[in-house]
Amino acid sequence: MSQNAAVPTARVAPAPLPLRELLPWALFAGVVLLGLLYLVGLDQGATSLVPGSLIHEFVHDGRHLLAFPCH
């Protein structure tokens, strides 16, 4: 019971995470996630890593409605 009292419902304040432990995650996941954003938002437009225009055509409406620059 005393453990529950140590975690009152109104005041949950997690401690800062050590940035050293965060860095590998931020780098790895960050690059992958930004890559996804690039594929959805920009590839086969101004720059093209994947040849063709299939991605562009497939996500065409999403790209426009997410306000990325499009043709």
Add this chain to the structure above:
Amino acid sequence: MPLTGAVVVRSLLVRGMLAGLAAGVAAFVFAYLFGEPGVNGGIAFEERGMPGHGGEELVSRGVQSTVGLLVGVLVYAVAIGGILALVYAATRGRVGPTGPRPAALVLAAVGFTVVVLVPFLKYPGNPPGSSDDGSIGQRTGLYLVMLLFSVLVATLATALGSNLAGRLGTWNATIVAVVAYLVVVTIGGALLPAVNETPDGFPATVLYDFRVAALGVHVVLWSVLGLVFGALVERGARRELGVIAAS
């Protein structure tokens, strides 16, 4: 130690991406209902100008407006959710509200403003048929410059705010940081060149409705993201603290 930083970061990442999934579904529904008319209006104008332009379709309009839209919005939302989680992991307990739920919501609101709203105000989204094909490189470059500038200035303003918090108090330091961000980003935006290439005769209502809908898609996306991520991290933080307290 029962929970290392790595475990916490991983679970935050999963929560952010799950919240992104929910946000993507909600944003898709909004985009399908309120955004598609603008896309179709643009395509109708485009085809009036050059009939037969859409002759050979790689992906049909039926797929673009349903599965394609869903996949595009989902991937975007999940990726944004993951990045939001990483920023949350870096900032929690350092800047912003101390409670996980308010912190997540504030972060989503700031993210929407910095990543979407401010770049949009300078370089708004455009429906099909309202831009010059040849200027895509230039438009993409300007958009990215505005986006990165906004993110950079927001980061610096946040650092400024936390530095001043000791002297001015959190409230006033936050006001200074927000005003500093707005002033710098407004000046920067004003210095960047305008894009002015909407073709003559392009229906103004299509353009307006499309842009309002595009902004609406993001409002729905980031709101759901902030609320769901907030609920998930609140639960997670209780468990995290509970485990630490119990060990």
